[in-house]
Amino acid sequence: MKTAESATGALHAPNRFVDVGNRRLAYRSIGAGKPIVLCNRFRGNLDAWDPAFLDALAANDFRVITFDYRGLGLSTGEKTYDPFALAEDARDLIDALDLQGAVIGGWSVGGMAAQVVVALYPQKVSHAVLIGTxxxxxxxxxxxxxxxxxxxxxxxxxxxxxxxxxxxxxxxSREAARRSAERIAQRTEARSVPVPADWAASILGTRPKSPLFPADALLEALKVTDIPLLHVGGDHDIIFPVENWYALNQQLPTLQLLTFPRAGHGPQHEHPEACAAHIATFVRTTA
Structure with a gap:
């Protein structure tokens, strides 16, 4: 039997809150089934996700949970983009909601946080879905x-x-961008709070960094994990080139790669239904 929460689509999902430690995390939940917790992108909040992607995941029997990081959007606490702190937010949300066998997902910097969850809190998750990271x-x-x-x-x-x-x-791709932007704009009430642009810019810096994610110990952990990993990317990601994943061929034992042609940093917004279907198949057929 469907609950009110499972029947609600992404555009009308209510804002919910949970107190964890010294902060309050804002989250939304739609669908019913295996939980998937999605960590957001740089400058993203609850309203940055394309509702078509979230609804497609829910249609594929996921309980889809999105949230605002500590101190950002509608959440309280000290704001940060440290992937290890963001991973703590995801872990604490999983614990607070008593999610069993959750999939940890993440887009961009959220994908970094998801990798930290895999390395440090493997008992909390069954799979990891990394998008444009x-x-x-x-x-x-x-x-x-x-x-x-x-x-x-x-x-x-x-x-x-x-x-x-x-x-x-x-x-x-440009036409897909237009459609995605129109879908995201359809939510007009109970929206989250934009991430402060000046603060975000100070964290980002002005020049490309190398490495992009300096965490060699984390890489070593991924080389021995038994948690299935899926990376979904575009063939022209201007911040996190997908080539860096292919360079790890035969080094990451559980990694699968899905790359869309003529796509960029947000493939799940360009191909929402296809991405959701691939993710569902990945989760269903790997263990």
């Missing part, structure tokens, strides 16, 4: 300066979103 350790391909120049713009508009999350050279 980077592996820890050395890189074979750096980020592009264009991302740093664009992501730091205080009030970026549609054309900036195309640069950041899609493939501007592809007419199909």
């Amino acid at each position: 980077t592996p820890p350790g050395p890189n074979v391909k750096p980020a592009e300066q264009l991302f740093y120049d664009t992501a730091a713009i205080p009030d970026y508009g549609f054309e900036h979103e195309v640069i950041l999350f899609f493939e501007p050279r592809s007419a199909r």
Whole structure:
């Protein structure tokens, strides 16, 4: 039997709160089934996710949980983009909601946090879904300066979103960006609070870093994990090039790679139903 929560779509999911430690985490939950907890991108809040992607996951028998990191959006606490602190937020939310056998997911910096969860709290999760993110350790391909120049713009508009999350050279990708932006804009009530742009820019810096995720010990942990990992990426991700995952071929024993052509940093917004279906198949067929 469907509950009111499971029947609610992403556009109308209510904001909920849980007190953990010295902070209150804001979250939303839709669907029923295996829980998947999604860690957000840089400058993302509860409203940064494409509702079509979340609804497609729910249609594939997931309970989909999104949340605001500590001190950001509607959550309280000291704000940070330290992946280890963000992983604590995910862990504490999993514990507070008593989620058993959860999938940990993450987009961009959220994908870094998800990898930390796999390494430090493996008993909490069954699978990891990493979207548009980077592996820890050395890189074979750096980020592009264009991302740093664009992501730091205080009030970026549609054309900036195309640069950041899609493939501007592809007419199909640009059209997908337009549709995604329209879907996200449909939620007009009970929205989260934007991430402070000046603070985020100070964390980001102005130039590409190498490595992008300096955590060699974490890389070593991923080399021996038995938790299935899936990375979903675009073939032209200007901040976290997918080539850095392929460079780890035969080093990460549980890693599967799904790469969409003519796509960028947000493949789940360009291909929401396909991404959700791939994720569902991955979770169902790996253990």
